[in-house]
Amino acid sequence: MQEIHRQINDWYSANARDLPWRRPGVTGWAVMVSEFMLQQTPVVRVQPVWEEWMRRWPRPQDLAAEPLSEALKAWGRLGYPRRAMRLHAAAIEITTEYNGIVPETEERLRTLPGVGEYTAAAIACFAYGQRTVVVDTNIRRVHARLFGAMALPEPNPRASEFARARQVQPEDTETANRWNISVMELGALICTARSPQCEACPVFEHCAWIKAGQPAPHYVPKGQAWKGTDRQVRGAIMAVLREHEEPVRRETFLADLARQEHAKFVALGKLEAPLEQRERALAGLLRDGLTIDDAAGVRLPS
Template sequence: MPTTAPSRVPTEVLHHRINAWFQREARDLPWRHDCSAWGILVSEIMLQQTPVVRVQPVWEAWMERWPTPADFAAAPAAEVLRAWGRLGYPRRALRLHAAATEILQKYDGAVPNTYTELLALPGVGTYTAAAVAAFAYGQRTTVVDTNIRRVHARLVIGQALPAPALTAAEMTLAAQLLPEDRDKSVLWNASVMELGALICTARSPKCEQCPVFEQCAWIAAGQPEPTYIPKGQPWAGTDRQVRGAVMAVLRAASSPIHADLLWDAQAAQLHLEVTAELAKLHQLNTHAPQLERALAGLVVDGLAQLSPAGYQLPA
């Protein structure tokens, strides 16, 4: 993949146009205004593979309940998973809980402010470490997520979509495009990400509203089709769907759920406390091996515990 724009548009022009657009059009999100480093870390973890519209109400309730890492580290794992609700990929909640514990123990309850220290926290990858360093501490870091990759691919390279997996060439390009000025670099990271989320979307880009339409290499190339068809993650009938349904049952329960209730719809009808969640699980008509895999996986991942009384959220 080339790392310079075919049209050789000065990066200063791109910086000015995209940053100015962001300052006019950016969404008014709570973690963008006077937010603690902890709040930004929580938002970045929640926003992984989860849209803003689902994250925002959970984030707001979360921050009211656990405004600091110390508050969160003291919370029982079961309450953490209940509060996570239906955001999906609940292991993120447990990793964030482990990160809060480490922040409390190693950093006196303050989210670390260097990329290296952030990257060492449980559940924090290269993107999240760079994002928190930039957005919480105003540092010049190269932030690259799916939205940013797509904008770079179209605007600079002239391709409809970035490569299926992040490449070294993409990271090099992102570093080349990053403004030298620290404050402008933070703004640029946020601006390009927002442009990808709102305008330069994967399926239906709003090119006529794009602030760099005239500079876009993809437009100049005639908007060529993608070289591959992205494969969305299936849901219906998958183990992930069954795991989610079981987790809903466990979140709603105040006591262990006997395995018979998970298997037997008639027995579940007598268990009034979680009838709705159990009914949804049984409506999936899950085969025995799939339910067994889901239950075993939840236990292995630390999302559920099995005792003689049945299954429940971890203590």
């Protein structure tokens, strides 16, 4: 195990991407924002939004002072806008309960809106050097192949995976923290889900999956649908509201969108979403607190 630790950590030192939230001196808030944005969203889409976000709101109290609508607008097309809502709520709590400083421990981090087991462990480790066990999708996949001889991890995380992650982690805290990010990066760049570059892997000779003959996955991964889904329609409605300072009458979303001239309405119309789907998408956005529908019309929450 010590040899595996050394090889993967050395590989990371030589091959890690230069991402702004990994640079020396970044704040806990900078790391926290990156972890929220990176949930189910690739780095290439996150980085420009993160950079603009940190320019505008370099501290939690800066975001907390703004209405939620501004956070939702700045979130742009990252998707899953409830993350923006929860990050805004977390900024308020950090400002009021922690004097504007992101907590350092997993226990306290988990009390914040939108912060689960993984996010708490990642922030504590990457921002504050706390000894934690970080387990994301990339790490689960590397562990499944390297130690479990499986092409892919189970569809849903299991307790046994977290137990294995604790078992294989280096004893030294500094080495363990580097291991967390190194394995994650290996999964993102080399040990990918669809096209692993095994010939470039620093632990090729140790990999249980390679030794087993690279058996096929024991299930067929199901990609998350987007085209034609309620999520796509919700995103198109949010895009309209981000572009309008004034509320939009509910009837406008439910009418014949082909007559609308605004580019965002045209984009929504091109989806050809039936009336009942647009009604369902609007109802979901209202239920989630991402929009408000009052006498003036539909708008982002203030």
